[in-house]
Amino acid sequence: MEISAYGRLEVRITVADVGKRVSVRRLSGPGVTEGKFTDTVGVLTSWDAGVLVITRKSGEVVRVDESSLVAGKVVPAAPARRRGPAATYEELARAASRAWRPVESERLGGWELRAAAGFTRRANSVLPLGDPGLPLDAALDAVRRWYGARGLPAYVQTATGAEGTQELLCAELEERGWVREVTAHLWTGALAPVADRADAEGVVLGREADEAWLARYQRKGVSEVALSVLGRGSPRSSEAESGGGPSVWFASVPGPGGGAPAAIGRCVVDGRWAGFGAVEVDPAQRRTGLATRVMAALARRALDEGASAAWLQVEEENAAARALYAGMGFSAHHAYHHYREPS
DSSP states (O other), rough: OOTTSSSOEEEEEOOOGGEEEEEEEEESSSOOOOOOOEEEEEEEEEEEEEEEEEOTTTTTTEEEEEGGEEEEEEEOOOOOOOOSOOOOOHHHHHHHHHOOOOOOOEEEETTTEEEEESSSSTTTEEOOOSOOSSHHHHHHHHEEEHHHHTTTOOOEEEEETTOOOOOHHHHHHHHHTTTEEEEEEEEEEEEEEEHTTSSOOTTEEEESHHHHOOOOOOOOOOHHHHHHHTTTTTTHHHHHHHTTTTTTEEEEOGGGHHHHSSEEEEEEEEEEEEEEEEEEEEEGGGTHHHHHHHHHHHHHHHTTTTEEEEEEEEEEEEEHHHHHHHHHOOOEEEEEEHHHHHH
């Protein structure tokens, strides 16, 4: 924390620092006068009526009584990454959006409104990269009308924890009663080590999510809309081969007796990025290395197509997946959240 030349802790932040990343120290409880402190680091999203609101990297919101502050300072916008490919939030957000395309979309200034008949929040939410071209309340009204016309609830996908993420927008949404329903993380890593993790024996790659692949996919009753989002039979695969768009690959490990595959996965190659998803293993065969083999096979194909970096998304409660990906060299880049309109 900030210590003056005279050895005293100092508060060196003001209301003018709203929107910046700060580190503050406060007394840990009422009646405490010294010795017991709590430190908080995050983006200062508001300072009003004697209360500071700080949004941490995880998206957690912390409220700090101004009277409890003993020290505070502005800190760099994001810590230096220790490993993995360098990337901005916006670059990764756009790559992830291209890898999970909606059936229809519309621009609202710098915002993209996406819809796919309700198949996943990612394909049925606003991606707010930039200024909507309207005051926030008017923009949110337009969003609600657009989704309402399609019989869908309005969702806004936001991010926290990296340079250029949307802590201020998160605070504005919460102030207006929007409810955060899901938090996940986007992880990045180098691609070559994933390809070297295991052999690809028995892994079958294809351009379509065939009936066998879908038999293992966790989302049942998959519709034509869902197949379009996944990329099965989509024009994007042929466009990608001629350099016109992302390249979609599906992997599977055949199961015994010709039933559902023992394991599946999906990868989207887009420039330098390979995005992994839908990595699922028969519960009876988990912890046997099948997920690693699937990802290694997909990574080798992505390397052949010129990719060098990888990303994937994992929900914060999925401890097993997080352990698997950490062992492959992935680390968290930022958190993302889906906010649902007020009831």
